[in-house]
Amino acid sequence: MGERTVDAPVARISPMQQMLASGTGALLTSLFVTGCTVCNVLLTPWCFPVTGKCFLYCNGLMDHIYVCQNGTSCTSWYKKPTHFSGTLDAFVKITRHEGLRSLWSGLPPTLVMAVPATVIYFTCNDQLRDFLTYKLGFHGSHVPLLAGALARLGAVTVISPLELIRTKMQSRPLSYSELQACIRSAVAQDGLLSLWRGWGPTVLRDVPFSAVYWFNYELLKTRLCEHSHASHTTLSISFTAGAISGTIAATLTLPFDVVKTRRQIQLGEMETLGVSIKKTASTWQIMKEICAELGYRGLFAGFLPRVIKVAPACAVMISTYEFGKTFFQKMNLDSERRAS
Numbered sequence: 444m445g446e447r448t449v450d451a452p453v454a455r456i457s458p459m460q461q462m463l464a465s466g467t468g469a470l471l472t473s474l475f476v477t478g479c480t481v482c483n484v485l486l487t488p489w490c491f492p493v494t495g496k497c498f499l500y501c502n503g504l505m506d507h508i509y510v511c512q513n514g515t516s517c518t519s520w521y522k523k524p525t526h527f528s529g530t531l532d533a534f535v536k537i538t539r540h541e542g543l544r545s546l547w548s549g550l551p552p553t554l555v556m557a558v559p560a561t562v563i564y565f566t567c568n569d570q571l572r573d574f575l576t577y578k579l580g581f582h583g584s585h586v587p588l589l590a591g592a593l594a595r596l597g598a599v600t601v602i603s604p605l606e607l608i609r610t611k612m613q614s615r616p617l618s619y620s621e622l623q624a625c626i627r628s629a630v631a632q633d634g635l636l637s638l639w640r641g642w643g644p645t646v647l648r649d650v651p652f653s654a655v656y657w658f659n660y661e662l663l664k665t666r667l668c669e670h671s672h673a674s675h676t677t678l679s680i681s682f683t684a685g686a687i688s689g690t691i692a693a694t695l696t697l698p699f700d701v702v703k704t705r706r707q708i709q710l711g712e713m714e715t716l717g718v719s720i721k722k723t724a725s726t727w728q729i730m731k732e733i734c735a736e737l738g739y740r741g742l743f744a745g746f747l748p749r750v751i752k753v754a755p756a757c758a759v760m761i762s763t764y765e766f767g768k769t770f771f772q773k774m775n776l777d778s779e780r781r782a783s
Contacts, residue, residue, distance in 0.1 A: 464767025
């Protein structure tokens with residue numbers, strides 16, 4: 444098939460090289476998209492209401508919970524709401540009043556959590572795809588769909604316990620010893636599975652997203668390569684295919700993103716208030732609540748901001764990853780030629 448002609452050399456790349464390529468992509472995506480997201484949050488405040496104890500925004504790689512003091516200020520760049528005429532105006536005014544570093548508020552938790560999660564996800568995806576193709580003999584468009592879904596399921600399961608830790612650390616300042624005691628207490632009270640609280644909504648959003656994303660990405664990449672008569676995936680092809688695929692996946696999984704956002708804010712507020720979480724509402728219960736409050740349109744709230752975040756994040760991530768794979772492919776081929 445055309446897509447394997449483009450991707451065939453991936454078998455020459457070691458898992459460590461795949462990890463380096465995906466880690467670099469996650470790092471660049473974090474640096475690029477986080478600054479843009481801060482401006483998007485301020486440009487679309489109706490999608491990010493600060494009415495409770497917590498405030499959540501996403502930079503395309505992961506969600507961030509910020510604790511609000513008295514419901515008025517959550518983080519440095521949200522302290523003084525200002526009228527902005529556009530993205531460039533937002534960049535200028537935020538930099539002038541809060542400093543350049545404020546554009547990358549939320550970067551540390553992204554680097555600590557999203558980068559490892561992305562490395563696990565992308566590396567497992569390539570390994571699973573090659574295993575299904577070369578070891579089990581599966582071919583066709585369902586291979587990237589299945590590999591993407593399984594890889595995301597594994598990454599979410601591995602990283603999910605860190606969500607509890609991150610929520611506790613963002614809800615109030617804790618030393619490492621206090622954090623350990625807090626986690627031990629939570630496990631003692633609610634059981635070991637409490638570390639995976641919120642796993643369900645995350646899986647329902649991210650696994651379908653990944654399946655749809657990789658299915659469309661491989662399809663679009665193959666079509667674009669054929670259209671441009673390219674023998675390999677260029678930077679522009681991977682960027683375009685990534686942005687379009689991310690937009691499609693983000694649109695189709697938006698209701699689950701709305702549910703996950705509400706769940707994260709609820710958990711964050713409970714942590715802030717020091718309330719013990721015995722049982723949380725299921726995904727379907729939260730959907731019913733949203734429909735009762737806002738109607739069915741509520742499940743698709745924040746469509747434009749989500750696409751604005753996800754599309755560039757997917758484009759930057761996949762194009763950087765493909766570039767990294769191409770770099771290592773050429774390096775390995777050169778090493779083989781010199782050895783022979």
